[in-house]
Amino acid sequence: MKSLQEKIVKEGKVLSSHVLKVDSFLNHQIDPKLMKEIGEEFAKRFADEKITKILTIESSGIAPSVMAGLELDVPVIFARKRQSLTLTQDLFTADVHSYTKQETNRIAVSNSFLTKQDRLLIIDDFLANGQAALGLLDIAEQAGASVAGIGIVIEKGFQEGGNLLREKQIRVESLARVQSLEDGKVTFAEEVLS
């Protein structure tokens, strides 16, 4: 997605050969117009999949997911990283390790909102090691829901997550695929249709 790639080049900060900070439009400050474009692009790519719900994870997955949900006219569910007191029972859970934050979070989705009849589009902001995506796939499986694919805003193609998911025959649509962050520079992979 060209406008996204341009935004990454213009505003992304390469902190190391594996850390790209996009806090100015995705992970802390959010650009609503870009999120709308992103949502529309996800909706277009999964238009024929009869999606019934979008499954994402708090917090940075929410904005692109809500825009995709608006376009596809389906609800969005975000997995919570910690349980709250008003959400204590009847949960699907999975453990997700974050290499960036060096911590493991239990993610949870109420079993009221996912059923065997659901056909899910999973959306997340980043795909790196694939741990969050695997956790969401685990939850979808617990619910007996089918998964049409995974929509990713920025894939770090030099980390293992993308291969891991594609080897499982899961359709992964990344709107920007970063091939390298070497020498403080963002290089994108050729667009790969999966």
Added chain:
Amino acid sequence: MKSLQEKIVKEGKVLSSHVLKVDSFLNHQIDPKLMKEIGEEFAKRFADEKITKILTIESSGIAPSVMAGLELDVPVIFARKRQSLTLTQDLFTADVHSYTKQETNRIAVSNSFLTKQDRLLIIDDFLANGQAALGLLDIAEQAGASVAGIGIVIEKGFQEGGNLLREKQIRVESLARVQSLEDGKVTFAEEVLS
């Protein structure tokens, strides 16, 4: 806001005389169309205020804020509840106690994204004791930004937050104002123009 009140009556679950669960459209599952209406309503109410940015807090504040930001054509910043390793310095912080979760979180906003020139609209999903709103106001003050007002999706009018803020001469616009949750029933207050 009528469609919001109807949604609360239809889908809200009164768990006690002070806990209203709206996990089916706001706090866990999200209704994107309703979020769009909510965003448009906030944008309408603050249309003349020359808002430059929206300030909210993860996670449930994000969806309504992004829709309001889209309508007002301004960026959204969400305060994080915990620091991540890629976001460690140059932060405005405030401590926010949650009575629901019985915990105090430090909320943080990067000082790159708020300036003295900013005129903020603060948005949150719920207003109960007002702790989150006060934390966000504190952060706005640290940045030297002015605050046009606070947009709240659901105000629990029987808790102290609304009065606390209005006594400080802060404009509070609540799209649904719940007067009582007694007897398992949601009763709304008369619409109050602030």
